[in-house]
Amino acid sequence: MPYVTDIEVRTAQASEYDAVQAVFGAAMMFEVTPDELGRQLFEPERALVATDGGEVIGSTRALTRDLSVPGGVVAAAHVTGVGVKSTHRRRGVMSRLIGQQLREVPEAIAVLWASEPAIYGRFGYAAAAWGTSYEVDLHRVGPPTGPIRPGELGELSADEALKELPRILSLMQQLRPGVSDRSELRWQKHLEDKPDDRGGRTALRIVVHRDETDTVDGYALWRGKMVWGPTGPAYEVNVEELVAPSPTAYRVLWQHLLTMDLSAKLGYGYAAVDEPLLQLVKTPTALDRRVSESLWLRITDVRRALQEREYAVPVDVVLEVTDDLIEANTGRFRLTATGSSVSCERTDDAADLTLSVAELAAAYLGGRPLAEFATTGRVTEDTPGSLNHATAAFRWPLAPVSLEVF
Ligand SMILES: CC(C)(COP(=O)(O)OP(=O)(O)OC[C@H]1O[C@@H](n2cnc3c(N)ncnc32)[C@H](O)[C@@H]1OP(=O)(O)O)[C@@H](O)C(=O)NCCC(=O)NCCS
Known part of the structure; x- marks a missing residue:
């Protein structure tokens, strides 16, 4: 060029x-x-x-x-x-x-949302989290059922929300990889709700769930849209964010949103691939799921990045890494980890696996198995057994999710 x-x-x-x-x-x-x-x-x-x-x-x-x-x-x-x-x-x-x-x-890592998936692979970025969007048919879905105590659900103003929601988002960060934090200023921006940005929908509604001690333990940000069809109301509910690490809060908030009066459709753009809602509705096909890349990740410092995360099972593996852009990432690294004790150091030992920074990036958040890339030759297994061993270590119990386009 x-x-x-x-x-x-x-x-x-x-x-x-x-x-x-x-x-x-x-x-x-x-x-x-x-x-x-x-x-x-x-x-x-x-x-x-x-x-x-x-x-x-x-x-x-x-x-x-x-x-x-x-x-x-x-x-x-x-x-x-x-x-x-x-x-x-x-x-x-x-x-x-x-x-x-x-x-x-x-x-040690950089992340982004790509406008088009063809742009960033050439720079060593890889999709590290899949996002799922829903277009829910509310007449077919069969929402979760269960008791809702009086006082369990309520609404907050943006000012009230600024005091409660950051704590819930932090809890979510402990549950799933891929969740970005928000400073106070960034929270203000997130909840700003300028009329020009509403796209014909209502003002932002902030609904919260409270546990038995009256403590907020989950929230949803949503808007409605008035739509009248030939046979009557066909309103649309647009869920912008739902964060509820507690199972009860999660069930009650979805129950509330999926049974909104007058409504025919619900849209949600930030579900995880293993979103628990799949277990709670009677007809998962009525969610009309679409999966696409959400968070792209680039490892800028292999040694530090691999040391900054934990691994699902104890691991001891030598990775031969190539990086066309950042010379210091090229070479062999021995990764050893048991629980929170993790070490990644340069080594002259023979490689167990050979791969580029992009495959490491894809696997980094635990959502994509390294073995996936062996099937296309992007990861080479030099020591038999090391692929399964490393794949199990890099995976994580819950899939990563990115909750916002930034
Ligand atoms: C995407 C964008 C920033 C690329 O800028 P640019 O200066 O034209 O990019 P470069 O000339 O450095 O392109 C580098 C390579 O990427 C490719 N490329 C660039 N944009 C691409 C796109 N949208 N889709 C696929 N390939 C793309 C180029 O063809 C080129 O490939 P080559 O090296 O094989 O010739 C620019 O087109 C743009 O502003 N697009 C609209 C806004 C946007 O999508 N921004 C990204 C937000 S995440």
Whole structure:
């Protein structure tokens, strides 16, 4: 690909928020509107811009956030805002931005949601979590049934929610890998609910579940849409987030949402592939599930990243890793782990498995078996038995889930 040499790639300045937003808005074809919280969340020192004659024509940003991984919560560069002006595309601008970003981020892993699955594999990213979306036929689904105590369900204002919801999200991070944390400012943004962003739906409704001690132990964020069909009401319920680590809260919240008066359809975009709702409804096919890539992950420091997670069973394996972009990741690493005691060090010992950083990234959150990649030759088993051994260690009991596009 012919590289354009007069394009400069550099760190953004705080004053460039509008220029960066304008490029991203134009690239993603959304109208940029005033966004004070977005401005406050901008981390210029973690954004890169590509400029042509001084004009910003491309950008990428990394957000400082934590992510749940098997056995813990770690710092993960949350990559977003990747865009190149249409007049400057296919000349290597994104490649320079992403390459530099991956070499510079201090975190051992980077994650993103891809607009198109064909974009990021070339940079060593791999889909590490599948997302599932539902288009539920409420007349057919057969919702969960069970008692609901008076006072068990209630609604909160955004201000009240800011005090209760972060704690529930933290509990969810202990349950599943792939869940991003939210700072107080990010929570404010998440619950901001600007009328222009509602897409013809109601204001955001924040429904919570309370346990026997009156403590909030689960919540759902949802909106409704009034739709009248030829035979009467056919309203739509759109669930934006449901976080309920307690089984009772989970059942009661779904029971509430799936039995909403006047409604015919329910949409939900952030289910896990092993979402427990599958067990609770009478007709799982009425969920009309679609599975696609959700969180993409890139390992920027193999040794550190492998040490930052836990493993499902004790493991001792030598991995021969290749990385076309980050030289320090190439080589042999011995991974040994028992419970929370994990070590990953360079070694000269013979390899048990040979693979690239992309396969490691796919398996990192525990949702995709390493053995999956042996079937296409992307993982090679050098020592018989090591593939099953490593596959079992990298897997995790519950599938990873990413709860928001960032
Ligand atoms: C995606 C985007 C950032 C790529 O920028 P770019 O500067 O044109 O990318 P590059 O020139 O560095 O392309 C590098 C390679 O990726 C490929 N590529 C780029 N965008 C692609 C896409 N959307 N689908 C498939 N391949 C893509 C290019 O063909 C090129 O391949 P090659 O090396 O085999 O020739 C740009 O097209 C864009 O802004 N798109 C709209 C916004 C968007 O989707 N952003 C991503 C948000 S997650």
